[in-house]
Amino acid sequence: MDAEGIAVVTGAGRGIGRGVALELARRGFETVATMRDPDAGAALVNEAAPLPGSLRVQRLDVTDPSTVDLPPGLRVLVNNAGVEAEHPAFEDTPLAVWRRMYETNVFGVIEVTRRAIPLLRASGGGVLCNVTSSSILAPVPFYGPYRSSKAAVSAIGESLRAELGPFGIRVLEIMPGPIATDMFENSGRPPEAIQHPDYRPMAERYHAGRQGIEAMITSVEDASRAIVDAILDDDAPLRVGCDPLAVGLLDAWRGQPDEAFLQSMLPAWSDGS
Ligand SMILES: NC(=O)c1ccc[n+]([C@@H]2O[C@H](COP(=O)([O-])OP(=O)(O)OC[C@H]3O[C@@H](n4cnc5c(N)ncnc54)[C@H](OP(=O)(O)O)[C@@H]3O)[C@@H](O)[C@H]2O)c1
8 A cells, every 4th residue: 555644553652552653653644642640742743843744642541432533535554552450360250350451452342443434434444453452362471361361352353354355445454473662561470370380380481482582572663564564565465574583473473284283382381290
């Protein structure tokens, strides 16, 4: 697609969303950077001022439908807003944690997307870009709520790819690996499962492995360039990584039968018994 028309990004106050909003304006889009607290966008507006496109800030909380007000002329929606939470063992994870996660990561995406589709159709097509996570490819222990919320969006995207294709709306799923944001930094703590004696050894192994990923972090700027490249590329596949770790994981996942891929991952967390 050409870099013209209106692009909306959710969760653009910081992190990947902020980077993608700036990159969209850099390529020429009329960008609407939406966020819960518009005050967080003041510096963003200044940063975008010299860019070829434009950028304005608008309040949007994906969990509050009354704040979802998308503009006519919409050509690109980036469903980026997301949350991560604590990681106890599954048996210690209260329903409230799942509900909180799904409220933003699943129902928030559903509501914004539902509102966007008629506008994208009226524009003659465009791109619906969902930011999920490369973690859904790996059987990461203690990440059930987060990974399943992202996997739900992944499945929704597959259905929409079929449903919206005839209208010229291309669905794109970005599956980030480790990107240098607050979310990634916060996920560096030991998982709460470490407090349960029966899960402690696995939680410790998970945490030790997580330290190894520190060397593979990608900057928000590099990830954002890769994301907007994929938005503009009409031949991009449905699932795209925006950093070397995610690209490698996707390649490995595509190259092996499902069970063989899972078996290749599990030893990282089990004690081999
Ligand atoms: N960073 C990574 O390594 C990584 C890896 C895989 C996937 N991802 C995914 O990438 C996306 C962006 O993550 P990030 O790393 O940039 O995270 P981040 O730095 O924690 O930023 C999250 C963004 O989402 C916004 N948000 C949260 N709840 C919201 C709501 N109800 N309505 C609107 N905005 C909301 C936050 O706004 P506030 O400032 O108001 O809190 C913030 O702008 C997420 O979907 C995440 O799951 C990230």
